[in-house]
Amino acid sequence: MRSAQAGxxxxxxxxxxxxxDWLMRFxxxxxxxALVDDLVQDVLMSVxxxxxxxxxxxxxxxxxxxxxxxxxxDALRRFRPEVELGDYDAPVASDEEAVLSRLSLxxxxxxxxxxxxxxxxxxxxxxxxxxxxxxxxxxxxxxxxVNVHRGLKKLAALVESE
Amino acid sequence: MNMTxxxxxxxxxxxxxxxxxxxxxxSRGRLMLALIAxxxxxxxxxxxxVRPDLLNQSAENERYLALGLLSILALASGYHxxxxxxxxxxxxxxxxxxLVAALAILPILALATILxxxxxxxxxxxxxxxxxxxxxxxxxxxTLAYLAFWLRRGATVRPHQAAWLAGLCGGAVGAIGxxxxxxxxSLLHLDIWHVAVVPAMAIFARFVLPPLLRWR
Numbered sequence: 001m002r003s004a005q006a007g008x009x010x011x012x013x014x015x016x017x018x019x020x021d022w023l024m025r026f027x028x029x030x031x032x033x034a035l036v037d038d039l040v041q042d043v044l045m046s047v048x049x050x051x052x053x054x055x056x057x058x059x060x061x062x063x064x065x066x067x068x069x070x071x072x073x074d075a076l077r078r079f080r081p082e083v084e085l086g087d088y089d090a091p092v093a094s095d096e097e098a099v100l101s102r103l104s105l106x107x108x109x110x111x112x113x114x115x116x117x118x119x120x121x122x123x124x125x126x127x128x129x130x131x132x133x134x135x136x137x138x139x140x141x142x143x144x145x146v147n148v149h150r151g152l153k154k155l156a157a158l159v160e161s162e
Numbered sequence: 163m164n165m166t167x168x169x170x171x172x173x174x175x176x177x178x179x180x181x182x183x184x185x186x187x188x189s190r191g192r193l194m195l196a197l198i199a200x201x202x203x204x205x206x207x208x209x210x211x212v213r214p215d216l217l218n219q220s221a222e223n224e225r226y227l228a229l230g231l232l233s234i235l236a237l238a239s240g241y242h243x244x245x246x247x248x249x250x251x252x253x254x255x256x257x258x259x260x261l262v263a264a265l266a267i268l269p270i271l272a273l274a275t276i277l278x279x280x281x282x283x284x285x286x287x288x289x290x291x292x293x294x295x296x297x298x299x300x301x302x303x304x305t306l307a308y309l310a311f312w313l314r315r316g317a318t319v320r321p322h323q324a325a326w327l328a329g330l331c332g333g334a335v336g337a338i339g340x341x342x343x344x345x346x347x348s349l350l351h352l353d354i355w356h357v358a359v360v361p362a363m364a365i366f367a368r369f370v371l372p373p374l375l376r377w378r
Contacts, residue, residue: 007182016173041172046378048176050317052183053248066249070319074378157322 002056016044019064026068031075032125039075043068073156076124109151111158116151119144124152191244191312198308199236199335202301203342210343224268224349228356229341231265235360236334243309243327247316255327262330265357272353285348291355294340298359302336306367313375321375322368329367333360 003011023040031039046067054063109117115137122133123144134141206212215221216229242255276283309328318324337359341352 004180005183005185007180009177009180012180013173013177016176020169020173037169041169042378044169044172044176046317048179050249050377052186053317054185055187055248056185062251063249066251066319067317069251070249071378 001051001054001060005051005054005056015060016047019047020044022061022064023068026065027072030072032127034127035075039071042075043071046071073152076120076155077152109155112151112154115139115143116147116154119147120151120155123148186247186316188244188248191247192241194312195240195244195305195308195331198304199240202304202335202339206301206339206343212342213345216342222349225341225352228268228352229338231261231268232334232338232341232357232360235261235265236331236338239327239330239334240305240309243324243331244312246320246324246327247313247318249317249319255323258327258330262360265360268353268357272350275350282348282350285350286354287351290346291351291358294344294346294351294355295358295362297344298333298336298340298356299363300336301339302332302334302359302363305335306332306363310367310371310374313371314377317377318375321372324375325367325371326364328371329364330360332367333363336360336363 001011001015004015020040023043024036027036027039043064047064050067054060109120112120118137119133119139122128122136123130128136130141130144133139133144137144139147213221216225238258238261239255242258246255272286276286306328309331313324313328337356340359341356344352344356346352
């Protein structure tokens with residue numbers, strides 16, 4: 001990355017390719033599979049825009065991981081399942097990556113109340129509509145929205161405080 | 163497959179735009195911060211003058227203690243505020259909460275004194291107190307503004323904590339500035355009104371800065 005900061009295009013392409021591979025693995029465990037590529041694209045652009053903030057005296061991947069987590073919370077906030085996911089590309093429950101994704105996220109979401117966790121998992125990870133989530137959980141639609149909002153806020157605070 | 167190609171194209175495009183960048187080094191930020199704080203203190207000293215008892219070392223010990231606590235808080239919060247502009251994992255400012263708690267001893271002592279000696283409440287008069295609070299906030303503004311600029315140029319992943327840190331630093335610098343020049347003899351005045359600059363600026367920063375520090 002030091003060479004990339006100095007303007008070496010070949011070194012930059014190489015580190016971005018490694019970064020892409022690392023991000024694919026990182027997000028595969030943290031967000032619905034259908035959203036991984038878009039998120040990787042967003043983070044690559046952030047890395048480019050903010051590459052001056054990387055300190056060459058320090059390891060690269062902790063810096064990248066911090067950006068990736070920051071953008072991950074952003075992506076969860078922005079994700080609108082009704083618009084972005086159709087039935088054809090919803091995550092499949094038996095898919096190994098989806099299971100890993102759920103497990104990892106469940107670990108992080110363990111810090112939230114159950115109602116908020118359920119709302120986030122159903123709406124933001126599984127891509128269900130608020131109507132479906134309300135039916136499954138027995139919460140009202142407005143409560144689902146409130147729980148998603150509050151849960152993401154707590155999640156962001158949790159990530160910020162780590 | 164298409165998305166893989168999209169990512170490859172994106173990488174090619176970004177690599178083609180690999181212009182040299184100037185690394186945002188913490189040392190440069192800290193140097194600038196020190197220069198700004200120094201300029202504020204120099205401005206206060208040359209235009210309004212420093213309390214004579216501070217200069218000839220005849221002031222009360224508590225006054226030096228307050229200046230010491232404020233200086234350490236300014237150094238620690240400024241150090242971490244500069245650092246937190248870089249994306250990183252791990253606690254951003256370990257121990258800073260204890261430092262703030264140590265500073266809080268001053269107003270707690272003042273309130274305890276008032277409870278024990280209610281006749282001294284006049285020493286915390288509002289009019290001169292507000293004047294010092296206002297002057298302290300003005301003194302701290304340049305520091306806060308610089309930190310906001312630094313953080314915006316950077317890529318903080320903790321906008322709320324960065325805002326707190328910047329506010330604490332600006333407030334501590336402002337409180338030092340006003341403590342250097344304020345001629346009020348009462349330590350109760352210092353403990354309440356000068357120290358109040360710190361939480362006032364920190365709370366202001368906490369609510370104003372985070373939206374400015376978010377980036378994509």
